[in-house]
Amino acid sequence: MQLISGGRTGPFATSSPRLRVERRYDAAVDLPVVREPVPPAPQPQVSARFDPELRTLWLYMHLQPRPCFNTAFLAELGVHTRRLHARRGVTSHDGRDHHIACAVIASATPGMFSLGGDLALFRDAILHRDRETLMRYGRQCIDSQWRWHHEFDAGITTIALVQGQALGGGLECALSTSILVAEESARMGLPEVRFNLFPGMGAYSFLSRKVGRRVAEEMITSGTIYTARDLHAMGVVDVLAPDGGGEAAVDRVIRERAAGASGPLDLVRHAVEPVPSMELYRIVELWVDAALKLEPRDLGLMERLVRAQNRCMAAAPRGVRLEC
Numbered sequence: 001m002q003l004i005s006g007g008r009t010g011p012f013a014t015s016s017p018r019l020r021v022e023r024r025y026d027a028a029v030d031l032p033v034v035r036e037p038v039p040p041a042p043q044p045q046v047s048a049r050f051d052p053e054l055r056t057l058w059l060y061m062h063l064q065p066r067p068c069f070n071t072a073f074l075a076e077l078g079v080h081t082r083r084l085h086a087r088r089g090v091t092s093h094d095g096r097d098h099h100i101a102c103a104v105i106a107s108a109t110p111g112m113f114s115l116g117g118d119l120a121l122f123r124d125a126i127l128h129r130d131r132e133t134l135m136r137y138g139r140q141c142i143d144s145q146w147r148w149h150h151e152f153d154a155g156i157t158t159i160a161l162v163q164g165q166a167l168g169g170g171l172e173c174a175l176s177t178s179i180l181v182a183e184e185s186a187r188m189g190l191p192e193v194r195f196n197l198f199p200g201m202g203a204y205s206f207l208s209r210k211v212g213r214r215v216a217e218e219m220i221t222s223g224t225i226y227t228a229r230d231l232h233a234m235g236v237v238d239v240l241a242p243d244g245g246g247e248a249a250v251d252r253v254i255r256e257r258a259a260g261a262s263g264p265l266d267l268v269r270h271a272v273e274p275v276p277s278m279e280l281y282r283i284v285e286l287w288v289d290a291a292l293k294l295e296p297r298d299l300g301l302m303e304r305l306v307r308a309q310n311r312c313m314a315a316a317p318r319g320v321r322l323e324c
Helices: 071-086 119-127 131-149 169-175 191-195 203-211 213-222 228-234 246-259 262-272 277-291 296-315
Strands: 022-026 031-035 046-051 056-061 090-093 096-099 102-107 112-114 157-162 165-167 179-183 187-189 225-227 239-241
Touching: 046 071, 056 071, 071 131, 102 112, 102 246, 112 169, 119 131, 119 277, 119 296, 131 169, 131 277, 157 169, 157 246, 165 169, 169 179, 169 187, 169 203, 179 228, 179 246, 187 228, 191 213, 191 296, 203 213, 203 277, 225 228, 228 239, 239 246
Parallel strands: 056 102, 102 157, 112 165, 157 179, 165 187, 179 239
Antiparallel strands: 022 031, 046 056, 090 096, 187 225
8 A cells, every 4th residue: 555644745845935924922822923914715615516417516616715624615615505405405507496416526726625624724713712713613614514424414415526635624525425536646634643633523423434443543643645546445435536537437426326226325324324413513622622732833833834835826827736
């Protein structure tokens, strides 16, 4: 098995450009509070496309200004997921209502699914001992992910298409779906251990039910970044697609399920191994407790990772595959 370890190579290895920052010092930890200029998102961060032939709703992520789950994105995604849940899988298209068979979440950014949580928000909230901001962020994440995992209580097959990098919360998002499709060049992992934290938005719940506790704990405690092929062999990735063939692979999965009898089996799986919302909420509380105990060194690493994410986005022209 080929493992791609994190460290100072891989997703976070870049050099720093000049940034205008505002610095002040927090007396409690003697660490500079860095407020980097965050421009408003130039476009909505979620777009939707409905395929009436396959009765499939595609939701594409346009993460800005960094390829992470910011609160504006989570609010937009929440609008879509709550609407699907409230309407029991019905969407309007061309003036007609359609019952959705499948819902897919994917990224519109080449080479990037998501680098996970908003580390700048985490760091600022931790420095200010702002427990409520961290709790609110965690609830936003799991409110959507619980609906994806439970197929919107409408028997909708939920699918994640990972093309590129899915780290931390990005992988948790993909794991919340019924089927995880990944292209061969995708890289996925849970690197939170590098700054003495753990993934708190569903990773343990989803992984332990899918591949068992041993594999879940190994992935969480090692911080390893895996290839899509390795995760397919481990049972984490359900469908491995060639590079550039991800959407075609998703279409094949949808057609195969339409012709088969997988729907009842999904209901059985959720009945045998449900993921209660209260379990996810309790883990978020534990994650917030751990986050508020982080040391200045850990927060300094968060800051460096934020800068690396900013450089990654600034250096890539629109449409160019990102390798952060």
